[in-house]
Amino acid sequence: xxxxEKRPEPSSFWxxxxxxxxxxxxMAAGGAxxxxxxxxxxxxxRTIFWDPLFGPFAAHDRPQLLVKGGPLILIAIGLSLGFRxxxxxxxxxxxxxxxxxxxxxxxLAFYPLDSWVVFPLSALAGGLGGWxxxxxxxxxxxxFNTNEILVSLLLVYAAEQLLAxxxxxxxxxxxxxxxxxxxxxxxxDAAANREILEGSGIxxxxxxxxxxxxxxxxxxxxxxxxxHIRVSGESPRAARFAGVDPNRLTIFCLGVxxxxxxxxxxxxxxGPAGQISIDxxxxxxxxxxxxxxxxxxxxxxxxxxxxxLALTYIGGEAAxxxxxxxxxxxxxxQGMLLFFLLxxxxxxxxxxxxxxxxxx
Amino acid sequence: xxxxxxxxxxLLASLMVASTPILLxxxxxxxxxxxxxxxxxxxxxxxVGAISGLATAVxxxxxxxxxxxxxxxxxxxxxxxxxxxxxLLSNQVATGLALTLFGLGxxxxxxxxxxxxxxxxxxxxxxxxxxxxxxxxDQFDAVVLISLALLAAVAVxxxxxRAGLVLRxxxxxHDAAHGLGYRVVPIRMAAIAFGGACAGLGGAxxxxxxxxxxxxxxxxxxGWIALAIVVFAGWRPWGVLLGAYLFGxxxxxQLNLQAAGVAIPxxxxxxxxxxITILVLVIMSAGRGxxxxxxxxxxxxxxxxxx
Numbered sequence: 282x283x284x285x286e287k288r289p290e291p292s293s294f295w296x297x298x299x300x301x302x303x304x305x306x307x308m309a310a311g312g313a314x315x316x317x318x319x320x321x322x323x324x325x326x327r328t329i330f331w332d333p334l335f336g337p338f339a340a341h342d343r344p345q346l347l348v349k350g351g352p353l354i355l356i357a358i359g360l361s362l363g364f365r366x367x368x369x370x371x372x373x374x375x376x377x378x379x380x381x382x383x384x385x386x387x388x389l390a391f392y393p394l395d396s397w398v399v400f401p402l403s404a405l406a407g408g409l410g411g412w413x414x415x416x417x418x419x420x421x422x423x424x425f426n427t428n429e430i431l432v433s434l435l436l437v438y439a440a441e442q443l444l445a446x447x448x449x450x451x452x453x454x455x456x457x458x459x460x461x462x463x464x465x466x467x468x469x470d471a472a473a474n475r476e477i478l479e480g481s482g483i484x485x486x487x488x489x490x491x492x493x494x495x496x497x498x499x500x501x502x503x504x505x506x507x508x509h510i511r512v513s514g515e516s517p518r519a520a521r522f523a524g525v526d527p528n529r530l531t532i533f534c535l536g537v538x539x540x541x542x543x544x545x546x547x548x549x550x551x552g553p554a555g556q557i558s559i560d561x562x563x564x565x566x567x568x569x570x571x572x573x574x575x576x577x578x579x580x581x582x583x584x585x586x587x588x589x590l591a592l593t594y595i596g597g598e599a600a601x602x603x604x605x606x607x608x609x610x611x612x613x614x615q616g617m618l619l620f621f622l623l624x625x626x627x628x629x630x631x632x633x634x635x636x637x638x639x640x641x
Numbered sequence: 642x643x644x645x646x647x648x649x650x651x652l653l654a655s656l657m658v659a660s661t662p663i664l665l666x667x668x669x670x671x672x673x674x675x676x677x678x679x680x681x682x683x684x685x686x687x688x689v690g691a692i693s694g695l696a697t698a699v700x701x702x703x704x705x706x707x708x709x710x711x712x713x714x715x716x717x718x719x720x721x722x723x724x725x726x727x728x729l730l731s732n733q734v735a736t737g738l739a740l741t742l743f744g745l746g747x748x749x750x751x752x753x754x755x756x757x758x759x760x761x762x763x764x765x766x767x768x769x770x771x772x773x774x775x776x777x778x779d780q781f782d783a784v785v786l787i788s789l790a791l792l793a794a795v796a797v798x799x800x801x802x803r804a805g806l807v808l809r810x811x812x813x814x815h816d817a818a819h820g821l822g823y824r825v826v827p828i829r830m831a832a833i834a835f836g837g838a839c840a841g842l843g844g845a846x847x848x849x850x851x852x853x854x855x856x857x858x859x860x861x862x863x864g865w866i867a868l869a870i871v872v873f874a875g876w877r878p879w880g881v882l883l884g885a886y887l888f889g890x891x892x893x894x895q896l897n898l899q900a901a902g903v904a905i906p907x908x909x910x911x912x913x914x915x916x917i918t919i920l921v922l923v924i925m926s927a928g929r930g931x932x933x934x935x936x937x938x939x940x941x942x943x944x945x946x947x948x
Contacts, residue, residue, distance in 0.1 A: 285730065287945065318750075369734055421919070425927040430681065430734065431869045432922065435915045438862045446908035570738060609749030609857075616743025620721070623731040623739060631730065631945075 285631040295629040300575050300582070303622035304589070310621070311614045320604055328604060329596030329611075342595050344482025348553055350591035351487035352377075352545040354584055356569035358493045359538030361578040362500075366510040367517065368534040372418065372433030373542040374566025375440035376411035380543025381550040382447050383410025385463055385557045388472035389452060392464065399471035404485070404547055411543015412536050414440065419535035423528040429535065437566070448557050463557035466550060474552030486548025490587075493541060497580040506533065542566060563594075564612075571619045590615065650773075652893065654780030658851065660889025662687070662843035662860075665788045666867035667874070667881045668795055669839025674871055675799065676832035677812035677939035681737025682722055683840050684864025685744020690715040690841025691848035692748045695855050698760040707760065708784070708845050715841020716834045718744060723833040726943075727826045733941050745858065755855045763850055784846040791839070796878035808832060812937035815944040825944050840864065862915060869918045873925050875935035884921070891917050 308330070312322035333342035356373050363370045370376075384407025391399045418432040452463040467473045474484050501507035509530055513520040520527070545565065554561040572590050576583030597611030666683050673680050693714035698707025722740050725731045768778040799805040808828060811818045815825045843863070848855055866888055873887075874880025895910040903910075 285945065371738060421923055425923045427919075427923045427926045428869075428872065431865060431872070432919050434865050435862065435869065435919050438865075438915045439912045442908040442912040446906055449908075450906065567742060571742065574735060607750055607753050609746050609753070612746030613743060613750050614746070616739060616746050619735070619739035620725065620743060623736050624725050624729050626731060627729040 299625040306621040307618040328600045333595045347482035350587045351490045354587035355490040355545040357572035359541035361573045363534035366513045369430045375437035376414045376539040376542035377546035377566045378440040379414040380407040380411035380546030384547030407547025408540040408544045412540040415535045415539020467555040494580045656889045660885040664885035665843035666840045667870040669836035673836035679941040682740025685741035686715040686840035687844035687864045688748040688860045690844030692752045694845030695848040704763040711841040711845030712838040715837040719837020723830045
């Protein structure tokens, strides 16, 4: 038999190798899943992971990598701060929806004004909307000691109902002949989230994500708040002695992650999605949880993980179109990835030893 | 006897039926949490139970086999969680989330060919002939009775007898229980599997009896509400019953209000069960610590026996 022995220090080698092993294992298990579904596993894996980057249509797919990776990275960066401090915001999907609703509402309130102030004001409203939605679990946690995991998650279902109400009611396009959904923001020049460089996929949301990465890195390594986050996650008791106010930290972590998710929601609705509709949200808020863990809660790691998960979305869509692979297979695939990562991660904190025969 | 056209017994019956999936899932999670493990994957296990139960019932023509398959599927998924958290010592919060994300994807994948398919009905004798209570019993189904019987069994198990005491000891202080010679990991694995089976059964009640068909995402947060109800119940079995009925009551009330065409938009009525669950959570936890409200002391902590 074998036994686990705790390492004195987590292994930095396995910390970074574990995600790679997890991706390899997921490809193997995913291949088996595709084979059960009656699809050629090697072709499926190639369609998902290789063709979008190097295949015949790569020139079209590569910018999409940034379009889909941007929101994932932006949300995951915010979540990672809380996850490192032991503050579990798992309701980013709801904050993302609220950001989209608030941002779109402000933009539509200005319609059809053509002024440069519309876009920044709408983005600000989006961030504030996500922030406010995240403040509900933050305040309930700090004032009433209510579990933030459950509150933030339950608020996702409330947000989805609000989204339905917005697209059928208060934000419905008055010129839309009664169809659900708001006016198309990507066709309203003053509010549209345009590509900064034509054809590159880099819109304002992607650049916000690329700004958030170094900012989060600086915060975690250079700033006192970053120290407070790290010490709270590793030893809440030591954090108290270091003078950390746990309530302020909870409000900070939930606030930042909510605001970033809200921004991501606005950028999505004003760009790639175009309009508020019942199902414009593509589950980025949940996938970002996988991104945050796969990236080791580290800004640089999250960037790579975000691009990888974006690849599964793009490749998954391609596999749907060319091989008839069901959309749900990709969702199961992404969940599997987190499972394997958490499993392989045992090697970061423990080493495997043959167990001694004689036991006291 | 009716009030304003609503028969109170029928209302009670529909409330009990509406709360059965949540009652089952919360009951299973209660046992898991009393053993010191926090499994946030209830939603994932419920939805996989829902589709496994429906698919098995449709393929075999037997709703009973469907219920059995749902419980097995829930337990199997729970054991994956158990292996990761108990053997590979992974973080329980993250692993539970992974279970929910994976379960939602897996269920959608399994449900591809079953959208809109009606399962065979669960047989139920005609009890409307029984005076007074007949009107109540006539609305019931076998799963409602199973859930109530399981509730009583869990209550007795935890309160009386040695096995329940050992389970609670493991949940309160796993190091002490280990020191006394109890095998913490197998005990927790058994609790996790039981929790998964209950969640799967709860999911099958949705897909085989309440709806009855398969739609993607049909559990709609029921698993998360079940987790909240365990907190509301203060980790006590009869509290779970109260919490589930409170939730069932809200659901039935808002559905009746929707049907009655009240001036409140449908979306805000559909939101109410989630908001009321949050409100109840706040009331329960306000101003008190985790253990003061009855949380097991080892809840969510990783157990690693160095020897």
